[in-house]
Amino acid sequence: QRALLLQLKGKENVTKSGKKLHIYANIGSVGDVGYVLENDAGGIGLFRSEFLYIGRNELPTEEEQFQAYKQALQNMAGKKVIIRTLDIGADKQADYLNLGEEENPALGYRAIRICLTRPEIFKTQLRALFRASVYGNLSIMYPMITSVEEVKRIQSIVKEVKEELAASQTPYKDVEEGIMIETPAAVMISDELAELVDFFSVGTNDLTQYTLAIDRQNEKLEEFFNPHHKAILKMLQMVVDNAHAAGKWAGICGELGADPELTETFVRMGFDEISVAPSMVLKLRKIVREME
Numbered sequence: 571q572r573a574l575l576l577q578l579k580g581k582e583n584v585t586k587s588g589k590k591l592h593i594y595a596n597i598g599s600v601g602d603v604g605y606v607l608e609n610d611a612g613g614i615g616l617f618r619s620e621f622l623y624i625g626r627n628e629l630p631t632e633e634e635q636f637q638a639y640k641q642a643l644q645n646m647a648g649k650k651v652i653i654r655t656l657d658i659g660a661d662k663q664a665d666y667l668n669l670g671e672e673e674n675p676a677l678g679y680r681a682i683r684i685c686l687t688r689p690e691i692f693k694t695q696l697r698a699l700f701r702a703s704v705y706g707n708l709s710i711m712y713p714m715i716t717s718v719e720e721v722k723r724i725q726s727i728v729k730e731v732k733e734e735l736a737a738s739q740t741p742y743k744d745v746e747e748g749i750m751i752e753t754p755a756a757v758m759i760s761d762e763l764a765e766l767v768d769f770f771s772v773g774t775n776d777l778t779q780y781t782l783a784i785d786r787q788n789e790k791l792e793e794f795f796n797p798h799h800k801a802i803l804k805m806l807q808m809v810v811d812n813a814h815a816a817g818k819w820a821g822i823c824g825e826l827g828a829d830p831e832l833t834e835t836f837v838r839m840g841f842d843e844i845s846v847a848p849s850m851v852l853k854l855r856k857i858v859r860e861m862e
């Protein structure tokens with residue numbers, strides 16, 4: 571089985587009628603880049619940057635982050651690398667940040683909410699990302715967006731960072747900037763959000779959790795956690811349609827993207843990209859190539 575899949579390396583992700591799909595890979599550290607290349611993914615669709623912040627006693631420095639991003643970009647040799655900014659809080663904690671105990675961590679102080687209220691942390695990461703941008707094909711993605719206002723606040727911080735880099739003659743490139751669609755609010759205003767960003771990537775893990783009001787970590791509720799729920803599928807269609815109406819692209823980077831039962835549905839919905847665990851890339855390629 572695996573040997574057959576390996577024969578698909580170097581082939582396109584294209585249906586019999588000629589529709590193409592980008593199949594990228596999700597990774598959680600620079601060390602995973604090797605698996606991405608081994609499995610012939612077209613790029614990295616979700617690089618979770620939390621690995622730099624977790625399991626240590628202090629914030630990673632700008633230089634340390636810069637080196638990690640640069641290495642990933644260089645190893646990917648011009649293929650797209652979508653790095654997601656810090657998505658900490660809820661299930662991912664770092665004691666040194668003193669985030670505090672919360673009644674409802676999944677609904678709490680996490681991800682972009684931390685970045686917008688502690689801009690020094692956010693700016694350090696953005697500086698490292700933009701400095702690394704000249705070493706490859708970088709895109710930046712922001713997690714847990716719920717409003718237009720948040721995107722505008724991000725954009726003004728990004729503008730400041732770029733101005734500071736320019737003032738110190740530090741080279742950087744303008745890169746594609748997108749957002750994760752992983753809250754029902756973001757889905758419902760995806761028409762407005764699409765005007766502001768370059769792409770969407772749907773985080774179906776959180777989107778399912780917030781839409782069905784089911785903790786994604788609670789094993790007791792597993793039988794109710796249904797990412798095939800019609801509500802989710804309708805939201806996915808809405809997200810692609812709104813992205814395309816604004817001339818932007820849309821992908822999926824949550825685990826649902828790797829569900830082989832839905833690959834055909836996603837292609838028919840019009841998704842431009844699906845990002846999955848490296849080991850699933852060739853399997854999805856096979857399904858796409860067998861589609862009418």
Ligand code: PEP
Nearest residue numbers: 752773774775776823824
């Ligand atoms: C998601 O929520 O679907 C997602 C891809 O992000 P994470 O699993 O890191 O929250």
Ligand code: MG
Nearest residue numbers: 752773775776
């Ligand atoms: Mg998420």
